[in-house]
Amino acid sequence: MQSGAFTLLQIATSPDEKLVNSFNSFVSTVNTLITGIGVLVAVLTLAVAVAAIATPVILNSLDRKIKERTEERVNLAIAKSEAKVQQSLTEIDQVVQRRVQQELSTLRRRTQYLERLLEREIVIEKTIVNYYVPNSLNQFPPEGFKMLESRGFQTILTSTLDEFTGDIVILDLVHYLNAEALTDEQVETHLNAVIQQMTNNILIVYVAGQFPCIRKKRTKPAHLVSANFLISFLGTTIDAAYVADGLKA
CATH class of the missing domain: 3.40.50.2300 (Response regulator)
Incomplete structure (x- = not known):
């Protein structure tokens, strides 16, 4: 009884059957790989798609931030320049006012001196x-x-x-x-x-x-x-x- 079962087992596991089983195993492995690759490709595709969608958003965000920072720096530079210009104008105005006052004072003294000379000359002439x-x-x-x-x-x-x-x-x-x-x-x-x-x-x-x-x-x-x-x-x-x-x- 045992001998008959062993014989049937040998028949069932003949070389052709082993070859078929090996091929089926190979096909199964290949399918598994293909499935894994497909999943990987899908993941990569999804990642690329997400990257493709996210990149403009990120770039736009970065661009906006760069623009905002650039505008802030430009505005700050303009404000500083305006402050310096205003300070310079104020200093120039003060210098001009002092110079004008000095010139007016000098002119006033010269005018008074000339008036006195003229008065003296008028006295002589009359x-x-x-x-x-x-x-x-x-x-x-x-x-x-x-x-x-x-x-x-x-x-x-x-x-x-x-x-x-x-x-x-x-x-x-x-x-x-x-x-x-x-x-x-x-x-x-x-x-x-x-x-x-x-x-x-x-x-x-x-x-x-x-x-x-x-x-x-x-x-x-x-x-x-x-x-x-x-x-x-x-x-x-x-x-x-x-x-x-x-x-x-």
Whole structure:
């Protein structure tokens, strides 16, 4: 009984049957592999599809973030630039204002200085001077007269005694004939003659040397002064013009 079963088992497991079983096993394995590969391909395909769908979204998100950050940086840079520009404009404005104030102050000082000069020149131009040279002239017109005339005084030249109505009377004894031989008595005589013709004027004696009679006469008239040289004579006459203008006020 056992021998018969073994025989049937051998028949059932013949070489052809083994070959068929091996082939079937191979086919099953191949199918399993194909199925696995299919699943893998499906997974990969799904992954690719997801990646294909997700990539634009991710890129768009990244692009938006990059744009936002770029805009933030640009806006920040613009804000900083505007702040710097505003600060620079403010500093420039302050510098300009200070410079304008300095220029205005300088211009104001110069204008005031020019106004004072003009006022002084106006005083000189409206001052009338009676220029008297007694006796014969050894130089005509005398140098002192030409200097006063060129300086702007209204100068009236005379060699004879007359009523002196000008603001300043000048007794010129420098250009007097034989001026080097003048004595104190001669100078006093000329002084007295001129003073009698004066009406509240300033008297300037232009004479070379020192004479006691001039110092005695300084109290009458009250406004008497002497000059010994051309430079001092011109300066004295200019100062006398301002005094005369002040006396009129």
